[in-house]
Amino acid sequence: MTEKEKLSKTKKAIKNYIYLGIFYLLVTLLSFVDVFFIEKDESASFTGYVGFFFYIIFSLSLAIVILNVVRYKSPTKIRKKAIRDYDERDRKIQQNANSTTLVSLVMILILGIIISVPLDSLELFGFCFLSILLMFIINVISKIVLKKRN
């Protein structure tokens, strides 16, 4: 991938983040408008646990939109993000971290299968066994697809 392609892909990704942020902002705003102005539900409160999550999602969406609009307007910031996103060492580290996570997950699931026997839990056995089977199938399919692509 050339530098130009990396920059244009990063620009596209920033644009998508802006759209995603706007979407979440609209959803949270619409839910607010719906509860208080359309349904006029007086018992509804935005101060409880749900309200807390509402404000968190609203503020995060707003922050994502503002941050990415500022980023989108500055070529220096786009370049910095592109360097961070496409840095070959970081990508290699991420790949290694992903495979380590996968191996650990498989180990935990195998442990789950072993533990399911003394616990006499068919649910635990089924969950762990099916998860491993699914992971194996996905792994084989992705290998075939990646081999064809590269």
Place this chain on the structure above:
Amino acid sequence: MKNRIAELRKEKKISQTDLADAVFVSRQTITSIEIDKYTASLELAYKIAKYFDLSIEDVFDFSNVEVKKND
């Protein structure tokens, strides 16, 4: 793989950040390459060598790399 990046940088009075920005990688990647913790890809090695107007062999030490030939 051993290399002369730090030496060449000092000769040209260039910071790691400048070099990193020129070859489109992070400063940490340049640090890791300099201290021989990370081996650069062929493309990155070429970019670094080109930045210093040198060939890859002039920047990176390939003396440890062996090739078995069928003679």
